[in-house]
Amino acid sequence: RRAIIIDTDPSPDDAVTFLMALGSPDEIDLLAITTVGGNVPLHYTTRNALMALELVNRTDVPVYKGAEGPLMVPLETAEHVHGRTGFDGYDLPEPKATAAAGFAPEKIVELVMSRPKGTVTLACLAPLTNIALAMLLEPKLAGHLREIVLMGGARTEGGNITPAAEYNIYADPEAAWRVMNSGVPVVMIPLDCTHKALTTTPRMNALRAYPQPHIEPFYHLLIANKAYNARQDGTDGGPLHDPTVVAYILRPEIFAGRHVNVEIALQAPTRGMTVVDWRSVTGKPANALYLPDIDADAYYALVWERLAAAYRP
Ligand code: BDR
Numbered sequence: 353r354r355a356i357i358i359d360t361d362p363s364p365d366d367a368v369t370f371l372m373a374l375g376s377p378d379e380i381d382l383l384a385i386t387t388v389g390g391n392v393p394l395h396y397t398t399r400n401a402l403m404a405l406e407l408v409n410r411t412d413v414p415v416y417k418g419a420e421g422p423l424m425v426p427l428e429t430a431e432h433v434h435g436r437t438g439f440d441g442y443d444l445p446e447p448k449a450t451a452a453a454g455f456a457p458e459k460i461v462e463l464v465m466s467r468p469k470g471t472v473t474l475a476c477l478a479p480l481t482n483i484a485l486a487m488l489l490e491p492k493l494a495g496h497l498r499e500i501v502l503m504g505g506a507r508t509e510g511g512n513i514t515p516a517a518e519y520n521i522y523a524d525p526e527a528a529w530r531v532m533n534s535g536v537p538v539v540m541i542p543l544d545c546t547h548k549a550l551t552t553t554p555r556m557n558a559l560r561a562y563p564q565p566h567i568e569p570f571y572h573l574l575i576a577n578k579a580y581n582a583r584q585d586g587t588d589g590g591p592l593h594d595p596t597v598v599a600y601i602l603r604p605e606i607f608a609g610r611h612v613n614v615e616i617a618l619q620a621p622t623r624g625m626t627v628v629d630w631r632s633v634t635g636k637p638a639n640a641l642y643l644p645d646i647d648a649d650a651y652y653a654l655v656w657e658r659l660a661a662a663y664r665p
């Protein structure tokens with residue numbers, strides 16, 4: 353069983369990801385969920401995490417609140433994609449559960465350093481602020497991790513928040529820079545990958561066929577989310593970005609890519625861009641496994657199965 357911590361700014365695709373982890377108890381030991389300001393402010397990301405856990409009766413997993421905003425600049429949220437609360441599209445009850453005591457970056461340090469070296473994976477679905485802060489708090493953290501699997505970046509696909517940058521990297525590029533230069537093994541799943549696996553009508557119908565009571569709310573949340581992409585790109589459905597992270601941990605063989613050097617641009621107009629040395633033209637050492645390819649049908653079969661399995665009566 354892989355011990356993981358999920359760092360997240362829940363919109364629905366984030367929530368699907370940590371529910372998938374809970375639906376995979378034979379493979380994954382989810383130590384904690386840590387929240388950060390991102391798509392929407394920290395207040396909403398934390399509430400959305402708790403709401404999603406309550407839907408499947410899994411509030412036994414601790415949720416720790418982290419940073420409200422990036423290391424160096426004010427937070428730029430993305431309400432135009434995910435709605436005001438990050439969970440627009442279905443009215444869920446306000447959660448009764450509350451966040452656990454403790455600051456997420458400190459809890460990440462505590463949870464990782466109290467376990468044997470090379471055993472804990474960070475699954476990152478949001479701006480990397482909490483991770484960079486944890487690395488600043490404990491310089492030995494990077495060397496103690498097994499790896500970081502993150503959703504973020506873009507090469508051939510271009511950006512989704514600026515022409516050059518993907519949102520999670522753009523929102524806190526200084527944090528991303530720190531993580532990429534920390535020496536920790538990084539697996540990077542970019543827009544190049546997630547834009548190849550869309551929530552098409554047949555895939556959404558397959559989701560709706562599952563009988564568990566949380567599936568109907570998630571169906572509507574994801575339909576609301578995909579409306580944005582359909583408007584933007586004229587596609588049937590949109591990407592389901594973050595679940596690629598847990599899908600990779602469960603089934604790495606459904607992804608393909610290369611070990612490459614990735615630099616993070618810090619200056620406008622490419623601020624937050626991932627500069628991927630796909631052809632090794634710089635000779636700089638690889639610092640990431642960059643994965644632009646995916647078996648989309650295998651991905652959706654896995655995501656829906658594990659999302660459904662998260663439910664506890
Ligand atoms: C990333 O930003 C958010 O919209 C998604 O949850 C994902 O983490 C995609 O750019």
Ligand code: CA
Binds near residue numbers: 360361362363366478
């Ligand atoms: Ca996210």
